[in-house]
Amino acid sequence: MSYLVISTSLNPNSKSYLLAREAEKQLTGGGREVDFLDLRKLRLPLCDGSTVYSRPAVAKVRKRIQWATSILVGVPIYNYDCGSAAKNLVELTGDAWKEKTVGFLCAAGGRSSYMSIMGLANSLMLDFRCLIVPRFVYADDSSFAEGVISDAAVTGRIAQLVASTVKLDGANFDTLLNAHH
Numbered sequence: 001m002s003y004l005v006i007s008t009s010l011n012p013n014s015k016s017y018l019l020a021r022e023a024e025k026q027l028t029g030g031g032r033e034v035d036f037l038d039l040r041k042l043r044l045p046l047c048d049g050s051t052v053y054s055r056p057a058v059a060k061v062r063k064r065i066q067w068a069t070s071i072l073v074g075v076p077i078y079n080y081d082c083g084s085a086a087k088n089l090v091e092l093t094g095d096a097w098k099e100k101t102v103g104f105l106c107a108a109g110g111r112s113s114y115m116s117i118m119g120l121a122n123s124l125m126l127d128f129r130c131l132i133v134p135r136f137v138y139a140d141d142s143s144f145a146e147g148v149i150s151d152a153a154v155t156g157r158i159a160q161l162v163a164s165t166v167k168l169d170g171a172n173f174d175t176l177l178n179a180h181h
Contacts, residue, residue, distance in 0.1 A: 001032070001033075001069050001070070001169045002033050002034075002035070002067055002068050002069050002070075003027050003032055003033065003034045003035070003068060003069070003070050003071070003072070003165075003169070004034070004035045004036075004037060004064060004065060004067070004068035004070070004071045004072075005020050005021075005023050005024045005027070005034060005035070005036050005037070005071075005072045005073075005074070006020065006036075006037045006039070006071060006072070006073045006074065006089070007020040007021070007036075007037070007038045007039060007040070007074040008039050008073060008074060008075050008076070008082075008083055008085045008086035008089060009039070009040070009074065009075070009076040009083060009085070009107075010039060010040055010083075010085050011040075011076065012040070013147070014040070014074075014076065014107070015076070015107035015139070015141075015143075015144050016074040016075055016076045016083075016105060016106065016107035017038065017040075017074060018107075018144065018147070018148065018149055019074050019105035019106075019107055019137055019139060019149070019154075019158065020036070020072065020073075020074030020105055021036075022149060022155060022158050023072045023074070023105055023158050023161065023162055024036050026158060026159055026162045027072075027162055027166075030162075030166070032166070035064055035067065035068065037061065037064055039085050039089065042057055042061065043057055044057055044058065044061065044085075044088065044089065044092060045057075045058070045092075046088060047088055047091035047092050049091075052092060053092070058092050058093070061089070061092070061093055062092075062093045062096045063096075065093050065096040065097060065100075066096045068100060069100065069101065069169050070100060070101040070102070070103070070165050070166075070168070070169040071097075071100050071101070071102050071103075072102075072103045072104070072105060072161070072162075072165060073086060073102065073103070073104050073105065074104075074105040074106075074107070075104060075105070075106050075107075075117065075120070076106075076107050076108070077106050077107065077108035077109075077113050077116045077117075080112075080113045080116050081113075081116050081119065082106070082116060082117055082119070082120045086120060087120060090120070090123065090124065094128075095128060097124055097127075097128040097130055098128045098129060098130075099128070099129050099130065099131075100124075100128070100130050100131070101130070101131045101133065101165060101168045101169050102121070102124055102130045102131070102132055102133065103132075103133035103135070103136060103161050103164070103165045104117045104120075104121065104133075104136040104137070105136070105137045105139075105158065105161065106136060106137060106138045106139070107139050107140075107144075108138065108139070108140050108141075109140065109141055110140055110141070111140050114138045117136060117138075121136075131168055133161060133164050133165050133168060134164070135157075135160055135161050135164045136161065137154065137157045137158050137161050139151065139154045139157075
């Protein structure tokens with residue numbers, strides 16, 4: 001079982017990055033193998049649906065996603081939707097996401113867009129048969145102070161997300177998908 005934590009924000013002062021790092025810390029604290037991917041450190045192209053798939057940076061990221069059995073994705077919420085870099089990542093790497101267990105860590109400016117992640121979650125579930133962890137972390141600006149997570153309840157929710165992800169990791173997708181056939 002292998003874990004990938006992805007920070008999709010491109011903001012140098014990203015709050016979703018802090019959530020993703022906390023998830024990584026909790027996973028590695030349990031002795032698990034974890035890869036951390038920070039999109040700020042990559043120069044991924046915008047998906048054009050044509051030539052970008054063969055670029056070396058895209059191929060490297062694709063392999064890292066393929067390697068993982070479970071992925072936790074830190075996303076910023078902008079304008080009532082997940083940040084565009086997260087969607088671009090999925091568009092670039094496509095079926096590398098197939099049958100992964102996926103959880104979300106969302107950071108937003110306010111409390112009203114807590115359902116914003118559902119478009120991306122539904123896409124991963126329907127297009128790539130991902131098992132979406134039915135628990136996600138949503139934290140607004142009040143959960144952070146001076147560049148750290150300041151709300152113990154948020155850290156607790158990250159622990160719950162990590163525990164749920166570990167529990168679901170390595171699920172036998174064939175068994176799950178064919179259980180009622």
